Amino acid sequence: MRYDDVIANIDNDYAPAGKDACWLHFTKASKTDLERLLRTISVHPLAKQRLLYGTDIPMVDEYERCLFISLFIVRPQLQITKIRMIATEQYMISYAEENDPLIEQVKEKLVHHREHASHPGYVLYYFLDVSALRFLQVIDDIADRIQSLEKQVFKTPFANEIGRNIYRWKIQIHELRQIAEAQEEMMKMLQHTKFPHIHAETNPYMQDIVGRFSRITAALDTFKETLSGIFDLQLSLKSDHMNVIMKTLTLVSVIFMPMTFIAGVYGMNFEAMPELKWKYGYVYALLLMTTIGISVALYFKKKGWWGETDTKEK
Known part of the structure; x- marks a missing residue:
């Protein structure tokens, strides 16, 4: 066979x-x-x-x-x-x-x-x-x-x-x-x-x-x-990235929070508010809000919460 x-x-x-x-x-x-x-x-x-x-x-x-x-x-x-x-x-x-x-x-x-x-x-x-x-x-x-x-x-x-x-x-x-x-x-x-x-x-x-x-x-x-x-x-890694995003949004909102407060105060329009009659009140309010915003941002920078991910918290 x-x-x-x-x-x-x-x-x-x-x-x-x-x-x-x-x-x-x-x-x-x-x-x-x-x-x-x-x-x-x-x-x-x-x-x-x-x-x-x-x-x-x-x-x-x-x-x-x-x-x-x-x-x-x-x-x-x-x-x-x-x-x-x-x-x-x-x-x-x-x-x-x-x-x-x-x-x-x-x-x-x-x-x-x-x-x-x-x-x-x-x-x-x-x-x-x-x-x-x-x-x-x-x-x-x-x-x-x-x-x-x-x-x-x-x-x-x-x-x-x-x-x-x-x-x-x-x-x-x-x-x-x-x-x-x-x-x-x-x-x-x-x-x-x-x-x-x-x-x-x-x-x-x-x-x-x-x-x-x-x-x-x-x-x-x-x-x-x-x-x-x-x-x-x-x-x-996704969670860490999301935390970075949330931290950035939180810091931005915290920076603008005092500005919103100042704008809200001077937006009440009471007659007994002497600052409303100032000639340079508008410029003063803008400078105040800008100064506070920059100060808060610099404070976050110093603490390592902003832009320096490797900096240890002080």
């Missing part, structure tokens, strides 16, 4: 127990070949069903003589690719709805380590290894974007787009956090499985992958806290 998507066919020298072992990869275009293959090998029906139709979360299930693994791969654009696998003693069967560069990366690793290719557990490890590296690259990219967002807050603190970007990032990070946590638990289960060629042979490698995903989940938690801090920072 010929399969168009056969990626690796291992030499007999490396096959376990004198048998051939191979990794077969299928896509949606070759799904018919996959169904034909599954009818010829002894695999649990539920594992076959999950391989063909998928799951909603990353998971691992152990059946008689096989393992089912559902792996979620994160792309740089934060798109999710699902790769489903069945591992037996002689086969590593993987399936994805569409092509992904991850397959070539795993193949390249196996080419350089052909002694590992005879063990389905090692093939699985390389899948997990590449997926963890992909996730770490995405983490680095998210960190750079969040840092740019933080700088933007100081440049344009009143841009409403910043708040919307923070909200979108928090949603995406929450989704990534769920995937990373589920895959971390999945890998911890793989450490303790007793399936041949996975537990004893690859357990140290699985521990390394678990450690990577622990760092990934911790980084995503930190990103959520950082985004909340950026949002609070923007609100604080």
